[in-house]
Amino acid sequence: AAFGIGACARAYMYYEEFLRGLRDGIAPTATSTQSSQGRIRWCDPGHVSFLQxxxxxxxxxxxxxxxxxxxxxxTIREQTLDYETALDWTxxxxxxxxxxxxxxxxxxFNTKLLACQRNLGQFAI
Known part of the structure; x- marks a missing residue:
């Protein structure tokens, strides 16, 4: 709800509290899987995507x-968001x-592509 009204810092605070509950076994929906690096993952891709x-x-x-x-x-969308946040427009x-x-x-996608071109100074189409 906090994220929906633009209170991102508050949303982060509450979501971090929720994820800590998952990790500590308080929340009933906690599931864990093993990653390719051998680490235990206790949050699902939906949690990671929302936190991103x-x-x-x-x-x-x-x-x-x-x-x-x-x-x-x-996913390609997650990777794209990573690049945008890091200001890696290329x-x-x-x-x-x-x-x-x-x-x-x-x-x-067309709008965001044009925004990337603008940020790179590529004004010719």
């Missing part, structure tokens, strides 16, 4: 780097070009 969205709204690149270690696999542009190959009529 919070970090991106807070403009927290260090948090995004940390949350990336919790992912078992990374790689973000490449990701949007790949996504546009799959869905050329996507207004979201």
């Amino acid at each position: 969205r919070i970090y991106s709204f807070l403009h927290e690149p260090d948090g995004l780097t940390g949350i990336a270690t919790l992912r078992a696999t990374t 790689n973000a542009l490449n990701c949007y070009e790949l996504q546009l190959q799959e869905d050329p009529m996507s207004a979201e």
